[in-house]
Amino acid sequence: MAEVLEGIRKHISSGVKTRELDEFAESFILSKGAKPAFKGYRGYPSSICASVNEQVVHGIPSSVKLKKGDIISIDIGVYYNGFYGDAALTLPVGDISSKAKKLLAVTEESLQVGIESAVTGNRLSDISFAIQNNVEPEGFSVVRNFVGHGIGRKLHEEPQIPNFGKPGQGPKLMPGMTLAIEPMVNEGGWEISILNDGWTAVTKDQSLSAHFEHTVAITKNGHDVLTKL
Secondary structure (H helix, E strand, O other): HHHHHHHHHHOOOOOOOHHHHHHHHHHHHHOOOEEEEOOOOOHOOOEEEEEEOOOOOOOOOOOEEEEOOOOOEEEEEEEEOEEEEEEEEEEEOOOOOOHHHHHHHHHHHHHHHHOOOOOOOHHHHHHHHHHHHHHHHHOEEOOOOOOEEEOOOOOOOEEEEEOOOOOOOOOOOOOOOOOEEEOOOEEOOOOOEEOOOOOOOEOOOOOOEOEEEEEEEEEEEEEEEEEOO
16 A cells, blocks of 8 residues: 555656546556455545545546646555555645645644554544644644544444544544544635535635545554555
């Protein structure tokens, strides 16, 4: 999974169609003996989600061409040997604005602080609080309509992991839990709308949005990030 995301990173350039990124990802995943987890899931038509600029998540790959100054969020799921993995990142297309650079940096940092809170003995909402507390002081907002989740034998399992909330609430984190932690952060307000395709979520105010995600296993001594190189 980390390898396919790195491969997509190398394919990001002005003029590339988001459908071409999907074709690369599907071919790569199948070549490793794995299966794309998203394709066919609840009717989703593609192997990746490719969400450009104001698109928050679940953007369907198409003939749309990337252009310089865009940002694109790639979300990908893989099924291998009976288990699922889920990861995402947001990438720049060439030079991007300073505000967009800050949005990407803060969102990726919020994922990291969330992961740092994913340790045995903490409560689930400690992850949520850490993410929100990292994002909002920077002037950005946390999407509230979509959340992280448990993952393992199924793509989406309990518990749900909001990216906002008070600390010290929810189930206690225990060794053996596996969580998909995924902050989605908007440049403007947190409200979203769903386009007519029934999948693509966009910011209501048309501001930029970024998304980073890792699958993380809770261990006796802390955690293990399963979806990084």
